[in-house]
Structure formats: structure tokens, C-alpha cells
Amino acid sequence: MDSTDDEIKKTQEERQRMEEQRASLTSLTFDADLYGGEGPDRFQGYERSIPVTEDDDEADADPSGRVLARRMASYTGPSSLSDVPRASEDEPGFKRSQRIIDREDEYRRRRLQQVISPERHDAFAAGEATPDPSVRTYVDVMREQALKRQKEEVMREIAKKKEEEKSKAATTAAEAAAPQKRRNRWDQSQEPDAKKPKSNSDWDAPDSTPGIGRWDATPTPGRVAADATPSVARRNRWDETPTPGRLADADATPAGGATPGATPAGMAWDATPKFGAIATPTPKRQRSRWDETPAAVGAATPLPGAATPAAAFTPGVTPIGGVDLATPTPSAIKFSGAITPEQYNLLRWERDIEERNRPLTDEELDSMFPQEGYKILDPPASYVPIRTPARKLLATPTPLGTPLYSIPEENRGQQFDVPKEAPGGLPFMKPEDYQYFGALLNEEEEEQLNPEEQKERKIMKLLLKVKNGTPPQRKTALRQLTDKAREFGAGPLFNKILPLLMQPTLEDQERHLLVKVIDRVLYKLDELVRPYVHKILVVIEPLLIDEDYYARVEGREIISNLSKAAGLATMIAAMRPDIDNIDEYVRNTTARAFSVVASALGIPALLPFLKAVCQSKKSWQARHTGIKIVQQIAILMGCAVLPHLKSLVEIIEHGLSDENQKVRTITALSLAALAEAAAPYGIESFDSVLKPLWKGIRSHRGKVLAAFLKSIGFIIPLMDAVYASYYTKEVMFILIREFQSPDEEMKKIVLKVVKQCVSTEGVEADYIRNDILPEFFRNFWVRRMALDRRNYRQLVDTTVEIANKVGVADIVGRIVEDLKDESEPYRRMVMETIEKVVANLGASDIDARLEELLIDGILYAFQEQTSDDANVMLNGFGAVVNALGQRVKPYLPQICGTIKWRLNNKSAKVRQQAADLISRIAVVMKQCQEEQLMGHLGVVLYEYLGEEYPEVLGSILGALKAIVNVIGMTKMTPPIKDLLPRLTPILKNRHEKVQENCIDLVGRIADRGAEFVPAREWMRICFELLEMLKAHKKGIRRATVNTFGYIAKAIGPQDVLATLLNNLKVQERQNRVCTTVAIAIVAETCSPFTVLPALMNEYRVPELNVQNGVLKSLSFLFEYIGEMGKDYIYAVTPLLEDALMDRDLVHRQTAASAVKHMALGVAGLGCEDALVHLLNYVWPNIFETSPHVINAVMEAIEGMRVALGAAVVLNYCLQGLFHPARKVREVYWKIYNSLYIGSQDALVAAYPILEDEAENVFSRPELMMFV
């Protein structure tokens, strides 16, 4: 027995040790991969500020796919897996969240803190009357703003003091805490360190403007009310005993509760409601059944959303029975209007987790473990079970008795997750919608409502339909909202719409719809919106910085409409207070909104205001925003700023010498934006700023210098060659000095400026070569640059631009050695640069030695690559080989050796790339007369036709095609007669790439080398080709149809035609259509007379599809053969007669289009008799109403106009122009009008002679003149 005890002890110790390794219990640990980083790192991948220009946006496109592919490239296992269609990496089988908030960064989420301000006084509507004191006027708003600023200052002071106090307290408390720790060994699983206050406060954030903290006046609806309780932060963390005993419920409430110390503090101080924090999983602690130490009760878990902070300060009070308390039982959740969506979700989630994580009972443990070898240990002496009733109640109740399944009691009153059905045909309501639309659910008292409330309810119903309804519902609701907008009134409408837009769970689609509603309503309300302008702006401005392009456009449109409706004065009055708002976010969005106003109402209208703002003495924020508005105007309007360039520059130029650094920076950036927008004009407008800019770059450092350099970089290209050269040399000193700057931002700007300067006309190659290149290459062409995508792109661009000036040899000569560098990203960057340079400028500059180095390097880089997702290596190789042309000959054997070796590689990607390379260099191989080598490659490729990866197979077929194209059918090895039968089964492959390449190859052979293959094989291929007509890709269908033509030409049309005519019987429309096209093509290539008899014979088959197919073939046929049609028109006329008289609409429609093509083809070739005959059959169809038929008929008549002349058709027309029946007149006038538009002049001679009336002359005597 003792030995077993020892063993157990030993194992326990061991396990403990392992656990410590696995998950240190003292701090937050969880799977970082799964949950993403936590805490301060959460936003590491995000941009912390919005880029000044948006030109980088497209460059950002989806790096995730690339990462995945890179990871997959080295993976060559049983890789049927690698080509399985799979969802992108971050959505393992789940639909990605549609909610806007989930893809927003912290900065953008600040939109949720903005307050929808109450409506304001409309001075226009009020006229002379003094505004009612209850109404907010401009003065009130400005006063509030000023107050806020002051408050902000004071609060900052207070906060600073408090911080100091806290740190003092922390040192003393730490001493006090130490012995406490030792008191209870079972506590060790959680150390006080775990509760280090996370300094999430805004003061720590380096750049952001502080002050959007908890003093925010009104929490917006739907937001967690946490930050309204400043006192949370004051709670002394140290009076909570860190109790591992809380584990049970800590686990149960993974919300804020897991990190009690940290989260509330974060909540109170932090600007953003942290949704991430809510999702924070609890540390994975090994649950110990002994852990339940009785502890101070004060440690109530902070509740979801900390809605009742009172519970947190009043230790001892049993926190049961509170509304939103800790672990609510499912029944406690009611759809009360008070519960916010977040809370709702949280509770739902919590309930779920709780259910799974309840502690195991002894019985359960017994059933899990084997009976022998285990022993139930006595609880340690220090263990005391829970006695406090409060804690017991809080703990999740364990099911008593058997853990087995028991039939649950039925409880009909229970509300599950299923929401109450919305009455009256309203669409489904999401839980989040209850707080907005909840009123719609109790419809009983509808009648007792007063008209105002009824109106409100009507609006709500319509909005709900727009938001959640089906498309038809949405459409009618939208229309009603628009039509009745003025009746509803601006107030009720916006009071309902705008809060919806602030809903944190809003999805893209919903936002789009609601924004659309606003747009429509704006149109109708016009000047009535004035009091609501600011409200609307608060909601719409965030759209301007949304990452979704369409959202930005939508936002611009709304603001532009809004400013047209409300007028400039109102817009300025509404936005003026925000210009020097303390929150940077507000100023940023306001600046963007102002630029939209400028583009809507014209820059001149805004200039006086801008001037005043930019010179504001009161605050630097106002000046900053004013200048930023100018920058945004430039970005938004592009070259449209040119007429106002001078005044815009004048408005902001003094900012270059502003006392505030931020203002200087933004001024320089604005100048850059203006210069970029104005390029290549407008240098004279910048004259006044050149000097300050010049002084600036000599006196500034860091961020400001970067901005100044940027603006110079954009101004230099506007200059004349002489000046540009001079200024470039001047600025180059600084630039070269800054080459070494470690600052990433500076690097990017320097590269950009170098690119701009170098591309300017007056800068000579020699200067660049001697003064810039050495430093440039020394500082920028280093491995580190290849790691950051933006640096990479910018460096490549700049180098290519330099190469355009100094030539290929210089640049390639400098970097060619690096093709053998050991860092792959760096090699890739070198390769891309070489590719672009060589593709731009050719390879004639490259001498023999360099050529050798180049090929050597490329081969090395090509072979050593582990992944090539953007095809950089492949493209580079292709570009260089093609540029060198015949000079590659000596290296070709080596290249081909590499290719052959790689074709045999284990990895599919490598094989595919090798095959792709063949198709790129085939032409050059021919130039080098390496036909034997190509033949050899052909055989090798032929042997690999058994390839099982469709992507690779497609590339192999492509390579074969390239070889065949180059060396011709006769010299091809393997001989065509062997190759083609091997291709026939591949035609069955359904993969698009395979199909496309295969059909191209087969078509090529059919075109050029059909005689090498027996007719029987071609027939077999014909059958396979029919399947190809089903392809989704148009290119494949087109190639297929053309191939039919080649085959028919090779083996005669009869058999092919028979196959095709049979295919007309199939059901699928697309297939039939393609077949008819194929028939027409066969007829065209083999002369119509070989096909027409069989085709017309087929018309006798009494089957609609076949007959229509025949007619359609005729239509295509006459379209293709054009003038040749004159020989066949008489032959097919009887058939068309019949078709035009058929009862079936489609017959007549198709016949009419055949007539059209026929008429157009034979115009002027003397077939008028037949055409008039056909027109007589077409004409009665003019009263058809089916759109396709009437279109075809009208087009046939147009064709007749061309072939027979307008006069003939006019005579047909005249009978009905003044017909007593209106319906008839309408049709005839329609025909007349198209006749008139088509040949107005020709009608002059054919108009009828009208008799003069009493005082009106209708006759045209001029036409009677005769000499």
C-alpha cells in the first residue's frame, strides 16, 4: 500500500511539473493561435492611423492567400489534399461574420462613441424669430464644445495625479500582499501578479488624442454602459483576496470575469467597448476539486458588461436576484428591452459553456476511472468546503442523482432561443433588433395610440421590412418611405433610422440598405433636414473612412446630397464645432466630410471659411483640421483643384511655419497632395512655398522632415527641366543623408521622393549614376527591405524608375550577384526588379560577362526557390530569356536540363512551373534553332500526360501547344498521330484549365495537321467535343465550336454535321445554341451548299427544338457568310416562309433574325424580290408583344430598310400612321421613328404628297421643279 502511495505522490508531482510547463497558472495563458494575441498586441497587425493617401490600398490585397500558399508549397505529401477546393484559411467551415464591427480596427470603432446630438435650430426656417430657449442653437453647441475642452484639461490633470497615487499605493500594497500569499498553499494557482493593472488608459496611447474616456456624456444606445461608471477604477484592487476558489464560477463566466483586476480597469479607462475582451477565454486551469477555498465574498465576478457595478463595491451583499447578475439561469433571460444585444449574446454563450463545464460528481468520476489502482485521497486539512450560502447559490447547480439521461420536465412557459413571432407579416427579428423594434411585438393597443405614435410605428414597420425583409418587401417599404417622407416628417424618420445605424451588430448589407433609405429620404425632405444635419453626419461620417470602397462612395454620396439639401451655411454651422473637437477621430472624419461638401458645392464657396479656419488663433486643432480639409479636397477632387490651386496653397502656406509640429506636418502633406493632384501643371502656384519648404528640410528632423520631403518630391516633377535638375541636386543631399534612417515611414517617403525626382526630365543619368546610385544600393538593397511588402514594392518601383534613366547594365550589374543571395525573399525582389527592367528596356545593354552572370543567377534562383506564388521567378526567367533572344542558345541545354529535372519533381507546383516555363521560352528556343531539343522536350512532356493534378496537366498541355505552335506539325515529336489519340481521353477532363489547353491544342492540330490523324479518330473527338459545349467558360466553348469547323474541313462535313444535327435534340439550351453555332461554322468552312440540304431536311423533323435549332443555324449561317448568302437566299425562302407563319413564337422570332442577317448580307446584290417577299411575311408580326419576338421583328425590318431602301418600308408604314386605333398607331409610329433615325435623308424623296389646306401649305413645290 505504501508503495502505491509513493507512486501516486510521485506521479502527482510529475504531473504538476508538467502542468506548470504546459500552462503556467500564474498568468493568462491560452492557445494564442486559436484566440489570437491578447492585450496590447491585439491590434498589432492593424494600421494605427489612416494612411494619408489611399494609394496603398490595392497593394494590400489579401496577403493571407499568399501566406497559405507559401506554407503549402513545401508540402508535397499525398497531396490530393492540396488541390481540394477549400475555404480560405481563416474560416474553417464557418461563415465569416458579416458584421461591420468584426472587421473594424480600434480606431474605426470609435464611431460607436459618437453621440447622436439632438436636433439644432434652423435659422432659415425660423426667420427673424428668436429661437426658443429649449432649442439648441449654434451658440449652445459651441459653448458645450468649449466646456468639454476645459473639462478635458482638468480631467487630464486629475488623472495624472491619480496615477501617481496609484503607483505609490502599489508599492505599499505589494509589501502587504506578500505574506498573504503564503497563508494558503492552495492559492498558488493564482498569484496577485495576474492582476497587474493593464494600463489600457488612453494616456498611454502615443498618438491618439486623449479624452474620449469615461467622461463621454451620454453612452450611445446599445453600448455597454460600462464607461459611465468612473468609480470602478477607484476600487482598490487589493481588498479582493485572490481566490482560486472562484475558479468554478470564474470558468462559468468567461466574460470579464476571468481577469477581475484587469478588465474592469480596462473597461473604465479604455475608449472602446472591448468586444475582444468579452470573448477572452478563461485561462485553462486544471480544475481541482479541492480548490474551493472559502474566501472573501467581495470577489463577485464583474458582470457581463459590468452593468451593476454596485455589486462590486459592496462585498458581503449577496449578489443574487439582481437583474443581470453573474450566472443567470436560462430562465432569467427575458426579452426585456433593457438587455443589450451584447449582453444577450454573452449570456447565451455563457449558458452554453456553463453547461459543459459543471464540476464532475463523484459518481461520474467513478464511472470514468477504473476501479483498481486509484484511491480517493482525503482532502487536505486546510480545506474547508463552501459554507457561504451566497457562494453556493452562485455556483452552478450540479445535477443531483444519476448523471444519466433523464427525460426533462416539460415546461411550456419557457422561452427558448426562439424569438416571439413577429405579427402582421413582419419579417423575422434578430435578438439585437428587439430594443429598436420591440414595440412592434405588442400590437394590441394599436388602436389606442395617438396619431404621432401610430406614425412612429408605421415608420418602424417599414424600416424593419427594409432591414430584414425579403427583396420585394424591402422594395415596397423603401418606396413607401420615400413617398411619404414629408408626411412622416424629418424628425420621426431620423430618430428611428439613425440609432439603427449606430447599432453595434450592424452588418454590411443592413448598413447599405439603411444608408439607401437616408439617401432617398434626403431627396424628398430637402430643406427640412436642416435641424438634423449634425445627427446625420455623426452616423455617416464614419463611412468615409471605412475600409470598404463602396461604403466610402456611399458616404460621400450621402454627404454630398445632404449639403445640397441643407445648403452651405447649415453645413458649416453643423460642422464648425467639430473642427476643433478634442477627439482626433472626430476631426479626421469632419475634415473628410468637409472635402465632400467642397466637391458638392464648389471649392470657391468654401474658400473664405477655410481661410478663416486655417488661420484660427484659438487652437492648433482648428488649424490642423482646416489644412487637412485642403488635403482631403486635393485627394478627392484630383485635377479639379487646378482652378483654385493658387488660393488653396495661399490658405495653408503659413502652416509650414506653425508653432505646432503636427500642423507643420499636415501642411507639408497637404501641399504634397495638392501637387500630386495638380501634376503636371500648376508649379507657379507653389512658388510661395518653395522657400519655406527648402528651409524646412534643412532645419527639421523626423516626421516633419519626412512630410516636407514628400511635398518636395511631388512638387519637383511639376517644374521645368532646368529647375527640376537644380532642386533635385539640392534636395538630394538630404535624401542621401536620410537613406540611412531606420524609420520605416521615412524610408518609404525617401524612396518615393527619389522615384519622383529621378523620373523628372532635367535630371541626367550621369548625375544619378555617380551621386545617387552608390548610396542608394548600399542602403536600400539589403535583405531587410524584402521582408516588408510595402518597402519591397516601393523599392522595386524606384529602382525600375532609376533604370529607365541610367539603363539596364548599371542596375542589373549591381544586383545580379544578389540572385544568389541566401535569403529567398531578397532573391525574389532582385528577380522582380530584373524582370521589370529587362521587360522595359530590353537586354541589348547587357554584355557577355553580365549575361553569363545573369543566366547563372537566374538558374540558381529558379532552382533554389521554395515557393513562387506570384510567379515572380517564372516571369523573371521568361522575361530575361525572351529579352536575350538568340544569345541564350549556349545556355539552353542547361536550362532544358533544369526543366526536365524539375518536371520530374515530387511537388506538383514545381512540375507545373517547369511546364509553364517551357511555354514561355518555346519561341526563343525556335529562334536559337534548337528544334531537336524542343522535340526532346515534346517527348518528355508527352510522357507526363498521365499527370494527375489538373493544374499541372493543364500547364503540360500548354507547353505542348507552345512547342507544336513553334516547330510545326510535321517536325513535331512525338508525331501527331501518336499525340492526338492520347489527347482524346483528356478531353473528358472537367477541369477548366485542362479543358482550355486541351481544346486549344486539339484545335491547333485539327487546323494545321488534320491529315496526320485518321478520320475515325477525329469523329471520336467530335463526340467528346459535344461535351465541351457545356463548359462554363466562354473561351472553351468558342474554341470548341471553331474546332468543329477545322475537323469538318479535314474529314468533310457529312459525318460532323450528322453528329451535330443529332445534338439538336438534347434538352440543354446552352448545348443546343452552341451546336447551332457549330453547324453554322461548319457550313461556313465547307461552303454552305454542302450543309444546307441536310440542314433544311432536318427542319422536317416535327420537333420544336430541332426546328428552332435549324432556324437558328440558318440565322448564324447567314450572319457568317454575309454576301455569299445571295446564292442561297432563294433556296431557303420557302423554309423561312413556313417558319414566319408558324404558330410558335420562337419559330417566328428566329426566322425573323435569320431574315435580318440575310437582308443585311445581300444588301445591294439584287435580291430585292425575295426580300420583299419575306418582308410580306415578317410585317404581320409587328404587333407581337413578347419582347424578344418584337425585337427580332423590328431588327428584321431595319435589315429590310438597309437592303430595300427606306422608301419601300415607308410605304408599308404609311398605312398605319393615322390608323383610328391608337394601339396600331403606336406601333406604326415606332417603326416610322426607327426608319426616320436610320435614314432621315432618304425619306425626303419618298414622303407622300399632302394636299394644301385653307391657310396651310403642305405641298413641296421644289420637288416639282424641272429644268
Place this chain on the structure above:
Amino acid sequence: MQASDRFNINSQLEHLQAKYVGTGHADLNRFEWAVNIQRDSYASYVGHYPMLAYFAIAENESIGRERYNFMQRMLLPCGSPPERDEE
């Protein structure tokens, strides 16, 4: 316009036709149509130089005078419009 026309090419056609002055519609009366015809005719005479020359010879006028006359006549080619009877 019929309901079926609203969404197809015909609607564009009608729009196109409406852009041309000389096009007509079901409610056009004899006088309006005649005016269009006359103006089209004069425009055509003026536009084709040989026609203008021919008329000049026939009327023994200079070509420029003919052109001027035709353009003047385009103003009210058929005289003043008839009284519309009020419906």
C-alpha cells in the same frame, strides 16, 4: 409604353427616338407631321449641294440666295398652326 417594354431594349429605343426632333408619336396630327416633313426636306436641300445648284438653275437665283430662302422657309414651313379644338 407597354409593361413588357419597360425593361428591355425598346425602352432605350424610345428614349433614343425621343431625342430626335423629327420623330413622331401616336398623337401627332397632320399639321405637325407635315411641318416635320417640310423642315426635313429643306434641310436635305440645303445639305446636298447638287440639289441646291439644281434649284438655283430652275429658279434663276444664286445658290446662296436659294440656301437663304430655304432656311427662312424652315421657320414656318406650312403657315401658322390650325386652331386646336379644345377637348
